[in-house]
Amino acid sequence: MPLALRYLGHRCTAESAIKPWYFVGALQLVVGQDFAIPPAGLVLGRGTDNDIRVASNGVARKHVRLSWDEEGALVAEDLRSTNGIEVNDVRQERCRLAAGDRLTLAGFFDFDIIKMP
Numbered sequence: 001m002p003l004a005l006r007y008l009g010h011r012c013t014a015e016s017a018i019k020p021w022y023f024v025g026a027l028q029l030v031v032g033q034d035f036a037i038p039p040a041g042l043v044l045g046r047g048t049d050n051d052i053r054v055a056s057n058g059v060a061r062k063h064v065r066l067s068w069d070e071e072g073a074l075v076a077e078d079l080r081s082t083n084g085i086e087v088n089d090v091r092q093e094r095c096r097l098a099a100g101d102r103l104t105l106a107g108f109f110d111f112d113i114i115k116m117p
Contacts, residue, residue, distance in 0.1 A: 041067030
């Protein structure tokens with residue numbers, strides 16, 4: 001089943017409100033924007049060389065890799081980031097994803113896993 005990421009936005013929390021340096025440069029993400037996940041997978045992070053750039057000091061240069069396992073399931077793997085990833089509000093290092101799951105980077109940036117339209 002082809003899956004994609006849908007950017008939901010960033011969470012406004014007390015922590016983000018007191019960190020005016022939190023965003024670096026243009027965020028380059030639009031709420032509701034969909035990203036197809038190619039057969040080779042993709043990497044999300046702060047660095048400009050990522051497939052999807054999340055321009056925030058809270059996000060690692062290479063934060064999370066999304067790839068397909070041998071059985072065709074989508075897998076999220078934290079790339080040793082400081083602030084981690086959560087799937088459905090549970091901290092994870094590596095886990096399978098399915099349509100309906102929510103992937104959160106650094107506790108602030110939310111993406112839904114959706115079926116490709």
